[in-house]
Amino acid sequence: MLDLTKLARQMQGLSQHLSLEAVAGRQRLELAQQHLINAYACQQDLIERQEKWRDRILFANATPIEPLETRIDIPVPPKVHTVIATDGSQIAPSHHEIAYCYLLNIGRVVLHYGQNRHPLLDSLPEVFYRPEDLYASRQWGIRTEEWMGFCRTASEATVLAELACVAKSDAPTLAMVDGSLVYWFLEQLPLDARDRILLPILQAWQQLREAGIPLMGYLSASRNVEGINFLRLMACPHPVPDCVSYCPNQLEKVPCKVFEPLRDTSLWSTQLQPGQRGPLWRSNARILEFYEGQSIYFCYVHVGTEIARIEVPAWVVENKIMFDEALGLMLAQVQKGYGYPVAIAEAHNQAVVRGGDKARFFALLEKQMIKAGLKNVGTSYKEARKRGSIA
Structure with a gap:
């Protein structure tokens, strides 16, 4: 139980800290705007320096x-269109439950307009x-709970592609996922583990590409700093941006x-x-080297309530009509939601x-286990005690 009386004593210090941080934040924002x-x-000179020293x-x-001064109004979407989305949730495995297993639940949505x-x-x-x-x-030294989350990401992509192929029509269609298309968590995985997750995702993307349906990742309250970090090339005081030689410890x-x-969204707001x-922008995340030549591009969009980061694969960007139409459908979804x-x-x-x-x-699981003839079916004493307090 949370003791609010004791907690209230700490609130004053927190509010003072936030006030000081707000002032410092405005100063950082003004500096970023000037850069x-x-x-x-x-811009071109910075890109050339970035490309030349990318390995350093x-x-x-x-x-x-x-x-960088590009500002483009997003076009109005067609009235007749279809939007597809998937998202996932899970029940994590626990040794305190009646059986050690886990469940993935993939939500499916197909909305037809007009x-x-x-x-x-x-x-x-x-x-x-x-x-x-x-x-x-x-x-591979990966906990089951972590692996479950990775498998959920792959399942979301696979189900999305299946839905898109079934729902395909002459109407413009957009396939959306919640979150980034750059799977940073895969960087630290061994090769075999990474392939188990990434290959099904890339296969699903290829299905969408062949069907002519644009894929889009929508990031709300994005914490990315890839754009801000491009401006760090200007702030570098050294002759060349050779971090390995001049600043090896980035921590x-x-x-x-x-x-x-400061985050990208703060600047673009x-x-x-x-x-x-x-x-x-084109992401230079190292994990993209394993995307079979498929680059990920992104832009920031003022959707009215916030600055959202929108990510798409290269094949969507290469088709300007498709890309503009997808942005229009995305903005309409935000307004409807x-x-x-x-x-x-x-x-x-x-x-x-x-x-x-x-x-x-x-x-339901307990019922099936009893029907199968298993005995002593039940949760651990710890789990049972936690669910019913007598205090």
Whole structure:
């Protein structure tokens, strides 16, 4: 139980800290704005330095492929269109439950506009209980709980592609996912483990590409700093941006970290008007080397309520008509969802496993175990005690 009386004593110190941080944040933002303006005139030179020294730069950064002063109004989408989205949730395995297993639940949403067609809103649950599902990841030193999350990401992409191929029509269609298309977590995985997750995702993307359906990742409240880090090339006091030689320890305070912890969205909130997008960027994340030549591009869009980061694969950017149309459909989704894409929100609602659902899942599992003749079926004493306090 939370003691609010004791907690209230700490609130004053927290509020004072936040006030000081707000002042420092405004100063960092003004500095970033000035660096952005200065970069307009030397953008190509910065890109050349970035490309030449890319193997010596130790911080994540992106490359602008349009002028930094780009501000483009997003077009109005067609009235007749279809939007598809998936999202996932899970029940994690626990030794305190009646059986050591886990469940993935993938929410599916297909919304048709102006077509007099019924929407699809449901979920696909799948239980994993075999040893190869529960313990195979341990050969790579990956906990089952972590592996479960990785598998969920792959399942979301696979189900999205299946939905898109079934729902394909002459109407413009957009496939959306919640979150980034750059799977940073794969960087630290061994090759075999990474292929188990990444290859199904890339296969699903290829299905979408062949079907002519654009894929888009929508990031709300993005914490990315790849754009801000491009401006660090201007702030570098050394002759060349050779981090390996001059600043090998990036965890320390280095001279070019003049904007930290400023995020890309903070900067672009001062540059964009509602309904506008900024310049396109190409991500240089190292994990993209394993994407079979498929680059990921992104831009920041003022959707009216916030600055959203929009990510798309290279094949979407290469088709300008498709890309512009996809942005229009995305913005319409945000407006219909009162600040967040309605298709993604509904996919989450379909996927989420609530407390009552979890209880019913284990009750059903217990019933099946008893029917199979198993004895002493039940939770651990610890779990049972936690669920019913007598205090």
